[in-house]
Amino acid sequence: MRTGTFSEASVVKRIGETCVSAWLNKRPAMKIPDGLYRGLGWSFRPNNGSASHNLTSILAHPDGTVLLAMPGAMDAPTFLEQLDFALALRDRMYEGGVRRKDAEEIRAAAHLKAAESVRDRVRSAAYRRMAKQPFTISTFPLDLFEDLQKVYSGN
Amino acid sequence: MNLRRLALLTPFILVTGLAISSAQEPPHPLCTCKARKVGASGSRVDWDGYAKSIRWHYSIDEAMKIARAEGKMVFWQQIVGDLDKEGC
Secondary structure (H helix, E strand, O other), X not given: OOOOHHHOHHHHHHHHHHEEEEXXXXXXXXXXXXXXXXXXXXXXXXXXXXXXXXXXXXXXXXXXXXXXEEEOOOOHHHHHHHHHHHXXXXXXXXXXXXXXXXXXXXXXXXXXXXXHHOOOHHHHXXXXXXXXXXXXXXXXXXXXXXXXXXXXXXX | OOHHHHHHHHHHHHHHHHHHHOOOOOOOOOOOOXXXXXXXXXXXXXXXXXXXXXXXXXXXXXXXXXXXXXXXEEEEEEEOOXXXXXXO
8 A cells, every 4th residue: 555545645635635545564573575576566555445454544532442343455546535534533533532332333433334335345344343342543443454354265 | 467467576475475475563562663863953854755745753642742833634644664765
């Protein structure tokens, strides 16, 4: 995603306007040689849902509530769609910065609705999983979506 | 798949296989990331390899603190490898 999506000017602009960003190496023991992809001349275009076992994008309220988590690579339009989903959900769950009493019901219903409307199987499965259980930044499992790589590859 | 295409792909498959085979899963969920680069003003740096102009923090706690102050969401990207290096 960093070579494609996160180098798109429209994505960079929206992220800067709406988010404070951090990254986490979820497998620091895995050593990937520098220069692995150098010289291959690839024009990198991520396939949505690929690398679901390696990549997870999480958008959260600063109180720690995870608004959206999506596994795998996403192209720029898909990432921006997810960003809009999270922003809209935040605005429904919080009024004037204060969390509504029915925020959890709103969150779960929004994910379930998205799961039923999206065609992409990986995204649909991720939405459905998110609908079942709320997460915070500190409780979000690093391996929550790793099995969805099988959904992506059709195995 | 023709032979020429297979010949081109073979080195990549071998290198990737070596990288993956040497991997070890970290203790879960205690995976942490240590900063490799620290900017002059602290830990907030621009990473100039890819993802140009996105300002990445190494600490999610720091990102959440700033997000609270600025009224923004937190975007937390979990990856494999180091974002300040090539290869992930």
